[in-house]
Each structure stands twice: as C-alpha cells, then as structure tokens.
Amino acid sequence: MSAVLQSRREFLKVTAAAGGGMLIGFYLPDLEAATVQGQPWTALPQGAEVNAWLAIDKDGNVTVRVPHTEMGQGALTSVSMMIAEELNVDWTRIRAVFADANRHLRNGNEYKTMFTAGSALVRRQHPHIMQAGASARERLKEAAARAWGVDRKDIHARLGELRVGNFSGTYAQFATAAAAITLPEEPAIKKPEEWWLLGKPLQRLDVEVKSNGSATYAIDAQVPGMVYAAVKACPAPWGSLKRFDDSDLKGRPGIHAVMALRAVPGKTGNDDLQDCVAVVADSWWTAKTALDQLPIEWDAGASASASTEAQRAEARRLLNAPGAVITEGDGTLAVIAAGGKVVTAEYDRPWETHARMEPINATVSVTPERVDVWSPTQDQSVALQLAADQAGRDTKDVYVHTVFLGGGFGGNGGGGTGVTRQATELSKQLKRPVKVIWSREEDFAQDKQRPPNYVRLSAVLGERGLPSAWFTRSCWFVPEGTERVGPATSHISMSDMPYQVPNRRHESISAKTHVPVATHRAPGTNQNGFMTECFVDEVAIAGGWDPLDWRLEMTQGMADWQLVLKTLKEKAGFRTDLPKGQGMGVAILEDHGSLCAACATVRVSKDGELAVEKVVIVIDSGHVINPHNAAEQLEGGVCWELSHAWMGGLELRNGAFVNTNFDRYPILRMPQMPQVEVHFALSGGTKWGGIGEPAGPPVPPAVANAIYFATGKRVRSTPFKSHDLSWS
Amino acid sequence: MQRTLTINGTGVEVDGDSALPLLWLLRERLALTGTKYGCGIAQCGACTVHLDGKPVRACVTPVSAAVGKQVTTIEGLGAPDAPHPVQRAWAEIGVPQCGYCQSGQIMSAAALLAGNPEPTDAEIDAAMAGNLCRCGTYLRIRKAIHNAAALMAKKSAS
Numbered sequence: 001m002s003a004v005l006q007s008r009r010e011f012l013k014v015t016a017a018a019g020g021g022m023l024i025g026f027y028l029p030d031l032e033a034a035t036v037q038g039q040p041w042t043a044l045p046q047g048a049e050v051n052a053w054l055a056i057d058k059d060g061n062v063t064v065r066v067p068h069t070e071m072g073q074g075a076l077t078s079v080s081m082m083i084a085e086e087l088n089v090d091w092t093r094i095r096a097v098f099a100d101a102n103r104h105l106r107n108g109n110e111y112k113t114m115f116t117a118g119s120a121l122v123r124r125q126h127p128h129i130m131q132a133g134a135s136a137r138e139r140l141k142e143a144a145a146r147a148w149g150v151d152r153k154d155i156h157a158r159l160g161e162l163r164v165g166n167f168s169g170t171y172a173q174f175a176t177a178a179a180a181i182t183l184p185e186e187p188a189i190k191k192p193e194e195w196w197l198l199g200k201p202l203q204r205l206d207v208e209v210k211s212n213g214s215a216t217y218a219i220d221a222q223v224p225g226m227v228y229a230a231v232k233a234c235p236a237p238w239g240s241l242k243r244f245d246d247s248d249l250k251g252r253p254g255i256h257a258v259m260a261l262r263a264v265p266g267k268t269g270n271d272d273l274q275d276c277v278a279v280v281a282d283s284w285w286t287a288k289t290a291l292d293q294l295p296i297e298w299d300a301g302a303s304a305s306a307s308t309e310a311q312r313a314e315a316r317r318l319l320n321a322p323g324a325v326i327t328e329g330d331g332t333l334a335v336i337a338a339g340g341k342v343v344t345a346e347y348d349r350p351w352e353t354h355a356r357m358e359p360i361n362a363t364v365s366v367t368p369e370r371v372d373v374w375s376p377t378q379d380q381s382v383a384l385q386l387a388a389d390q391a392g393r394d395t396k397d398v399y400v401h402t403v404f405l406g407g408g409f410g411g412n413g414g415g416g417t418g419v420t421r422q423a424t425e426l427s428k429q430l431k432r433p434v435k436v437i438w439s440r441e442e443d444f445a446q447d448k449q450r451p452p453n454y455v456r457l458s459a460v461l462g463e464r465g466l467p468s469a470w471f472t473r474s475c476w477f478v479p480e481g482t483e484r485v486g487p488a489t490s491h492i493s494m495s496d497m498p499y500q501v502p503n504r505r506h507e508s509i510s511a512k513t514h515v516p517v518a519t520h521r522a523p524g525t526n527q528n529g530f531m532t533e534c535f536v537d538e539v540a541i542a543g544g545w546d547p548l549d550w551r552l553e554m555t556q557g558m559a560d561w562q563l564v565l566k567t568l569k570e571k572a573g574f575r576t577d578l579p580k581g582q583g584m585g586v587a588i589l590e591d592h593g594s595l596c597a598a599c600a601t602v603r604v605s606k607d608g609e610l611a612v613e614k615v616v617i618v619i620d621s622g623h624v625i626n627p628h629n630a631a632e633q634l635e636g637g638v639c640w641e642l643s644h645a646w647m648g649g650l651e652l653r654n655g656a657f658v659n660t661n662f663d664r665y666p667i668l669r670m671p672q673m674p675q676v677e678v679h680f681a682l683s684g685g686t687k688w689g690g691i692g693e694p695a696g697p698p699v700p701p702a703v704a705n706a707i708y709f710a711t712g713k714r715v716r717s718t719p720f721k722s723h724d725l726s727w728s
Numbered sequence: 729m730q731r732t733l734t735i736n737g738t739g740v741e742v743d744g745d746s747a748l749p750l751l752w753l754l755r756e757r758l759a760l761t762g763t764k765y766g767c768g769i770a771q772c773g774a775c776t777v778h779l780d781g782k783p784v785r786a787c788v789t790p791v792s793a794a795v796g797k798q799v800t801t802i803e804g805l806g807a808p809d810a811p812h813p814v815q816r817a818w819a820e821i822g823v824p825q826c827g828y829c830q831s832g833q834i835m836s837a838a839a840l841l842a843g844n845p846e847p848t849d850a851e852i853d854a855a856m857a858g859n860l861c862r863c864g865t866y867l868r869i870r871k872a873i874h875n876a877a878a879l880m881a882k883k884s885a886s
Contacts, residue, residue: 072824203822207819210824210827211818211819211824211830212762212811214762216761219765220761356826359766404827406764637864639863640864662766663771667860670857670861
C-alpha cells in the first residue's frame, strides 16, 4: 500500500455526485521526496537567498528558482544545469522550484522574462541565466575573501567548497554574506570550452514525479470550497449568444448556476471573453452533462458560411491575381514565361489544432484579500495580468501558482485564451473558487488554431537541369489585421528558401477568417516547409538529379547547410533505387536558428497502406547543453509533425470545426511511430539554435518524398491518409 | 443507495448518481488527481486505471461498474519508496516529457506485463495503442516496458 493511502487508511465515506459532496483535502507530494514543488512560497526550506535565482541551505543544497514553465521541454532541468555550471556545484545538490510570478512583476521583471516559447530558453536566454549563476559564485568568493583577508581571484570555488591556501569553507557558510555583496564588475559567463557540466547527457529532474502521479497540473488544483464550471462558446468562434433555456436545470441537485458571460465590444483578442454559457456545479461531470443538454441558440453571423471548401475556392481565386511582393525578382516571371522545361504545382495544408493532452482550463479564487490562479500557461505573468484585469485588482494582489503543463506547443493554453477570464469572472460573481475545464470538444472548437495555407509554385530548368527561375505565391487564412503569427508568415521557409536560384520571386496573400490563430510548434515552417521541400524534389527529379545531391549542389559555399547535408548523406544511406513499395525521402529546413534535416524510410503496400519505418534526424543547433533531453525533444518533434501530415487536419463546415474529439482528429499512436535516429552536427561558435521545434518541419516533406519513390505518386497536400497511395 | 468499492486497498462507500464516471469520483471526491481527463470518450487513455487488475478507461466506466471491485490508480500502483517496476523503468529511462498522459501509459503497461511478462514489440504496440502521447514518447515507452519486464523477471527469479 502506498504512503499516500496510509494517511487515509480510515474508511472513507463520500458522496459520489451532486449534493453534499465531501472534498478530501489537498493532495500534495511529499515535500522531502520531491525535487520539484509547484508553489514557491510554500516550498521546502530554501536557506539563504544569494540572488533571485538561487538559495543555499545550511547543508549545501541549492534551490534553483526556474522562471520558465515546464511543458515537457525540460526547462526545470536546463535552467538548473546552466546555474549549476556557473555556480560549480554538485548536480545532486540541486533542487528546482518554479519562480514566483508575483515577485517577478513586483520587482520589475526580476527574471527578465517568464515567457516560455520559441525554443528560446537556452538559445536566447542562456546569457542572463548563466550570468545569475556566475554572479552568485563570484559573490560567494568575495564573501570568503573578505572574511579571510585574501584576494577573491585567488579563491577556488568547486563543488560547493571555497578554498585558498589553508583556508576552506562551504558555500552554505558564506551564502548570507554573499547576498549582501555588490561586485564592482559582474563576471563574464563561461565559454563552451570551459563547461564541465553543460554538454553532458543528464536525466531530467521531473521524471519521478511524472511517473508516480504526483506531478501537479493546473487541472489538478484542489481549492477548498471550489466549484466546477463547464463552458460553451459558439461553435463558430466569436459568434454571439442569442438565448438559452435553463428551465430544465432549475433546482437540479448539484447545479449552482447557469450563467452567460458576454464579450466586451471591441475586445477581440485571443485572451478576451467570447460570448459563452457556463454551467457551474459540484462536479465537472455534472456541469458538463447539463451543459450538453442545454438548449442554446447562437448567431454565427457571416461566419456561418465559412467552410474548408469555401476557403479552398477563395484561395484558388486569390492565387490567380498578384499578391504582396515579399521577394523581388523582377525578371523571374519573364524567365518562366519564356518557357523551356517548366515545373508547376499547387500545394496546400489544412487547419491544425494543438490538442495538448491537458485540455484548456483555469482555476481562480477571487477573495477580498487576494486572487489565486492555476493556469496551464506558457507565461505566468500574462495569466496573472489577465486575472488582475478581469477581477479589477492590482497585480500585486494576484498570485499565479506555477504548475506543470500537460503540453504547450505554442498554444499557451491558459495565458493566451479567454479561459483565465472566464474562471476569474465566475469566481468574482459566485464569490468562491471556480475551476473551468474546457471539454475536449470545447478545446478543439475554441483553441487558437494553426492557419491553413495554399501555395502555387513554378520553376524553370536551365543549365545542367538546375532551376534558373523560381516563383511562389502563397495564401493563408488569418483574422483581420494579423500580419504574423509569432515567427510565422504565409511565406516563411518559402520566400527565404536557401537554394541559390538566380531569379526568385515570392508573393503573399492574406485571406480573412473568423477563426483565432496561434503559433503551433515550429510556426509556419511546419506548413510551408512541406511545400518548399516537396517541390524541391519535383524540380530535382525533373532535372535528372538525385534529390540529396541537388540540395548539396544548391547550397554550395554555405558551410552549415553543407555540414548537415553531408552528415545526413553519411548517416542515412539515402537511395532512390529501392524496390517498388519502399522509398526514402529527404528534406532540410531552418527553424528557430537551427538547421535540421530528415531522411524518412517508408513502406507502402499495394493497396496503399503507409508505414513510416524510420526517420533519421541531423541537426545543427550550434551547441547542445543536454544531449539526452535534446534527443527526446527531436524525437518528439518528429512525432508531432508526422502526426499532422499523416492523419491530421481540421475541417471547417458552417463556420465550425467538425473534428470534435480524438476520434475525428486522430493523432499518431505507438504502432505508427517510426524508429528515430538522431545525429548532432554542431557548428559551434556563436550559433545557438533551438531544439524543441526544428525537428518537426522536415519530416512531412521527407515522408512525402519517400512516398513518391515508393509509389510514383506525388502527394501535394496533407493528411497523407486522404490520398490513394495504392500502386500496381 | 449505498455501494462499496475498494480503491488502492481502501474501502470507499459511495452514494449518489450511479452514472458518474469513476474518473470524477477519483479526481474530485478522492483527490486522486494522478488519473487524468483527456477526452471523455475512451480515445486517449489518460484516465486508465485497473479494475480487478484489468485496464479500463475511467472516463467511461460508471462508478456502478466498479462496485464490489478493486480499483487501482497510479497512486496505488507502487509507493514512493517502493515504486512498481514499470515506474522504476520509466524513471530510469526518463520516459515522460510533459507527463500528462504517463499515468495512463504506466497503468496500461503494468496491466500488460501482469498478463504477459515478456511481450514482443508488436504485443506492446497492440496493448499501448489506446494511449495517446502528444509529446511523442512512444519509443521510450516501448523500451521502458522491455526494461520493466526484465526487472520483474529478475525479481521473481531472486
């Protein structure tokens, strides 16, 4: 029997559903056993704070406060490693906790940023994180130097010990004194060649709590007196609520309230309130069941006619006229018009959703004293400010309890959606804590989605069968006024394609949609990379080239592209002469500062059944601080994009998505997961590229290119499962 | 109407709506939040628990179906100082990323190994096909199940 249950060995008597339900306390992980604790201000004894990032207790244990969220990308471990590297402290002495968002804002963005996105944590933020560790180390040395009457530069700081001549002491001894020291000059961070810890494959700090059920996510928050809300907005996003009939719910046991929340005129951001109906009950299941039965009338307005088919027709029409010129190449169209061997194609990819395993949710407690928020957010400070704004309270009275995220993937499930406002408003009105959970159906309907893109490409072949002109025109669907979605544009990975073609032109078109959009792991590159890298194969094959050799030829003089492509050639054994029904395909794309190539091996049965057997990944991210975690992220990236390309795609009909749950939006399952082999080809130097996102984008084109070699069929849209891949 | 079921070895008496899915009894009434809600229609496996040792999706299993039976959740599979071999293998390899699906994955894996101590890759794939992982940890899950099988074989041999 587990320790958890020993504490409630007494015979439990509970009421299972509506009315008089008894909530049995909090479940908190054992503080001593946990290396990760979700509530910084109640966490394990931390000892003396040397700076905002770390504290050292009397036994020499170091508590690292991690300002970033942990959504499976390894933030807790990576930040702790960077601090430990500079602090020169034994890795087994490190405890990681989440930093306090309230403190961060109170002290003028004390941790610089809490936003966790863009594969940026190591790539962009290592200088200030490592600086915090280096500064602490030097201040510990300075404190010892003053006590011993020696010069700081003579002191060695190693594995928690300070030493010079006959003097020695521990970090713990000098931690309090170090906190009060201001250095005349802050130390520089270590160069990669000086690392002793970074670069080693270390196990993540959060695997244990994620293997015994004790890791706490926002959806797990248990607050005394809490009630549960199920909510529903118009299935066509941003439609308005006409009326609902709650007469059947009046007096039903367990139902506390049936309420309408209204959009605020002029407030149409992703994190603003839409019109919605909320049923609040003793149990979320009671609330959800009642909401499902509630007659609601919506007015979707003009959005009611939006559909995937209508968007496709609109895109085709728009692509017939010029768009905004992104890459000028005035002669391009003339060269193509002059004829010769011209290759043309149309590609498109559909809407996709994040489908984080943890559905979108928020728990908020508004009291006269303070506001508490539990949110699956990629930026706690944003969730904090949303709750403060909705509650009409000062941010200093709002506390965000940082918890694990059940996936992030750019969707920012709490911080950037209206759910935080819904929970805040309901708690404010009902004067008790409220947990709002979006059902999976609501999550799919109201998440911010990845926009679809329709593209026309043409190229003309010149000398040696290589292209002499390359023209692309793309059309994506985004809400009015949207120019970019994070780094994504309708032309990323297309207008900036690296291949050295003499005449290049790209035109972009933005069509309008009512559907909210957001970044989606490797934004833009994940869509457009497919178009570019499949069309590259079409052009290479038309010119009589081996597709991998074509890419090497077209990137001559570009050292990192050559490094990655040559490594792929060496490791993957790419060939185009496999028996029919088998094929290999390659692709390479740049994303978040990293260059990543993939080689996929597929098998397609005569009746068109696809199996993706293996994917070889080669990445140049410049540096890697934890190869173990990096390999996991790259594997995950492969699964992510393969899933969408193979079996994903949302379909819009009458303004709403018809894909309501995982039965109608399948994602990759274990039997479909290919073997993944990861190789690092690191160019080092000043290059710091991301790891969490870049492995996804080259996978769909590599697989489609492999399908071509296996079947002779060129797949120009996703999902692959919608294509007939049979051959004879 | 009162009913009794056993959850992680402890008797629990429940009354109220017999249609209430076991998932919400566990999460909301017993604060056993290791079992997760993911889809509500038995498509994702995040809510997998054992009912008399067999894996079931708690989101579609009414409490009434568990009356008189033994329910085991992730919290009852092992103990912090004596984790189940599957949990040990999970932690040693470092399977989880976001971790949200992993309770369900572990419960499915433990049920598989209880009935098949030496599963092949194909048998693992078949047994685990009902558990989604959006982070893509499938390859490590498969490896961890093999390792757990070895740990269990070693234990029973000694």
